[in-house]
Amino acid sequence: MMDLRLSLTDRTVASLELATSGQYFARDTDLSGFMVLVGKRRKTFVVQGERRKAGKRLSVRMKVAEVGELTTRAARAKAKDILGKIASGVDPRASRKKSDADTVVVDLPSIGNPTLRIAWERYRDGHMKKKGRSNGTINNYRDHVERLLSDWLDEPLSKFGNDPALVTARHEKLTKENGAYIANGCMRTLRAVYNHARKAARSLPADNPVSAIDWNAEHRRNSALGLSDLEGWFTQLKALKNPVRREFHLFMLLSGHRPEAIRKVRIEHVDFRARLLHIPRPKGGEVKAFDIPLSKAMIRCLVRVMRIGQVLYEEQSRDWLFPADSESGHMVEHKEKRDDLSKWGNDLRQTFRTIAQAAGVAELDVHLLMNHSIPGVNAGYITRNKLLSDHLRQQQEAISRRIFEAGSSRQKETEGKASGWPALPSRTALSELASVKA
Template sequence: MTDLRLALTDRVIENLQPASSGQYFARDTDLPGFMVLVGKRRKTFVVQGERRKAGKRLSVRMKVAEVGELTTRAARAKAKDILGKIASGVDPRPSRKPDGDAVAPDLPSIANPTLRIAWERYRDGHMKNKGRSDGTINNYRDHIERLLADWLDEPLSKLGNDPSLVTVRHEKLTKENGAYIANGCMRTLRAVYNHARKAARTLPADNPVSAIDWNAEHRRNSALGLSDIEEWFTQLAALKNPVRRELHLFMLLSGHRPEAIRKARVEHVDFHARVLHIPRPKGGEVKAFDIPLSNAMIRCLVRVMRIGRALYGGQSREWLFPADSESGHIMEHKEKRSDLSKWGNDLRQTFRTIAQAAGVAELDVHLLMNHSVPGVNAGYITRNKLLSDHLRQQQEAISRRILEGDRSRQKEAKRQTRIWPELPSRRVLSVLITGMD
């Protein structure tokens, strides 16, 4: 909510609405620097003034009293006395006693935000403005609003002044949620704190997350090898839902992240240019790119569009991988491991592994998977100029190598039933265009 300017009285303060999120100020028009900080559950009399120290102007904000402890008249009188001291160069805020006991808590403000306020500013002022994907934002939200929920209304200075709180929480999360989640949560907290400190320069410069001992993380070696492909295709063919079959196959053939493929739209397929456009991948719109389509990938999309029209008429007009869900597309790509041993990022690793076996250059694999291109010289490569010929040829080579592992299974399947019927390449466009008229 936006700040207000009012002539503060007991009645006016009583009628101030609680903040729907975060906090806001109701500033007194009669005494500049006197205000009420309104949160979700309580209201606090506050003063803010400026004093000079060593030729510099320093802002001082402090709590006067909780609303209800003093009348507005008494709080204004106390605030006037405090503001007079500030103007004379005195900092009236309580300091720590020699024995180290704090005599007053920090007051949440712009200069010392709560974790909730810092998170909201980071989410809206950084992540959304930078075009971060919904999946990334939701992942950060889960860390802050679920795993650190009891800290939401704590000032960040409390964590900055006592990093042991962060180390203890990291150890607790490691035991209860696992090493990877604990590390991920701390990385989110680190980012939020760093962003907050850009405006709140009084926060301790050392990020409290720097005090933790990070859990060891190892890349999961979950890729399929060429010798495993045939068994995986056998498992895939046994899945009952044909849309899900094609989803997993396309993820294997493309090597891309599950979220990007699950949310692929019909309008983003260009069969003439032989590409699938991904407008908002991980990293947001600035990372938008086109996936070059091999013949096998085109046949996969043709099949799933035919199947989608038969099973999910309305949803299939918008989504490549439709489902009877609230969103209209497949929401969850995971399968029981007993049904399908590898899915999701396992298939992304498999694509990378088989690309190596197919002799595709590392730089080309980076481009096909939309990874950051390593090296200064490689940064001068224009990806779109390679799409129509070179990258598509490399994609074709990887698809052929993947399907070689399924060759013996396909021969047996054709003798029994045509699970994945082949479409002649010349008919691909005519089938699609006719069906969409």
């Protein structure tokens, strides 16, 4: 949770909710340096001030009392006395006896030197969630910090800022054990968390310790299908047993979008009248929401999967476009065995980009269709929504047509209008498949 600033009274302190994870501070607006540290189980009155020693400013923080042991007014009066001593250059902690329960020095994460755990939670709640980052992006960062750097969670960030060799050694270790791409991704996350923490913790070393690493070389994966490969891919696709998954992979090829977003499309997101599919939470979160213009082949694909879903997954299909027997009700895994289907997921995204080029679609239009950021200053003045109903849909039609033309000359005759896909199986056939699945 994010730190708070409010006038501390018995009532406001009692109303503070315990932290769901980590800790947060509620700072008093009436007395600077007086605050309540709120954890998962308890609340503690804390005081923090600065004193000078040998010309250096040193931060002193200590426990005043547990909430409940003193009233807020009494705790503030005690904090004021402690702050006065700190300002005069005295460290009150040095003269306290361990037997005095009210003056036990506690090891609390400093605002000026937060632990990785505290810095991550502040970055997650104060930056990522505020910016509307998607759950997938947040979970990816969480995996880097809480799994790959789990043994560092309770270490202060200054430890790494003052000794970047620790970071370079961890990067090398992750490269060997987890791979070059994951190691680089983890370090990018650490770099972002450190930079965010230093905005408030100015005593942290200015040089980000991640700048010391030698980045692993990353190459764009070249896994797209070429025009000559599509006929064989369509043959594999038709052989897949689950018709919902067949239509999902086909739609991935026709749209060129990320599988994580398409799997979670709801029925309400389809607008057949406007011939659009709305993607409310793509990569980047709600602020990046956009609409996909639908070609005729894409519309037929969606109609088929909706009808198939009603038979195979009657309850789930009321909400989800690509339903499944899962806890969420929609497809949660799109991977196939490579022997069954050679290309899926982001392979098809690359294929869409490749075939768009072969179909003569302009580079800018491809960026717009795939919801990529638009390069160049002048391109930023283009309003995407104004192009959806005519220009971009025509380009989408051209790409779909080229896909099926390359897939097989015979497939065009199956449904007509270059749809390139078999007609919907009979309800009897689907019912038999449903009984086998059950």
